[in-house]
């Protein structure tokens with residue numbers, strides 16, 4: 001039955017949008033991410049993403065990971081998740097993320113990482 005494919009455009013429950021390129025033979029992909037929210041007072045800009053998924057040919061609902069290197073703030077987010085087909089045959093990406101912000105010293109390292117979840121649905 002139908003496979004869940006990562007390439008294309010996705011939106012999450014925060015209103016962020018991401019576009020993922022074609023997935024290459026090794027499962028590698030790249031794309032861009034436009035977050036709807038930020039923890040800084042900086043102006044939000046499109047940011048690049050790079051990731052990989054389990055070998056695309058073998059998997060119907062592949063697991064994946066990708067990193068967004070934020071162009072407008074000294075921080076990075078890694079997302080991990082899985083691409084599912086939901087009950088009405090729609091694709092959904094269930095993810096968890098870690099957001100690491102730059103801090104000034106090792107003493108501040110304890111407060112530098114946030115964690116959360118995001119669910120993405122395909123933008124038709």
Ligand SMILES: O=C(CCCC[C@@H]1SC[C@@H]2NC(=O)N[C@@H]21)NCCc1cc([N+](=O)[O-])ccc1O
Pocket residue numbers: 012014016035036037038039040070073074075077097099100101102116118
């Ligand atoms: O905001 C960002 C980048 C955008 C993150 C968007 C997240 S990624 C997970 C979730 N999903 C999604 O779509 N959007 C959100 N970095 C700020 C980190 C930071 C905070 C502080 N501070 O709080 O003081 C100071 C300096 C800093 O660099």
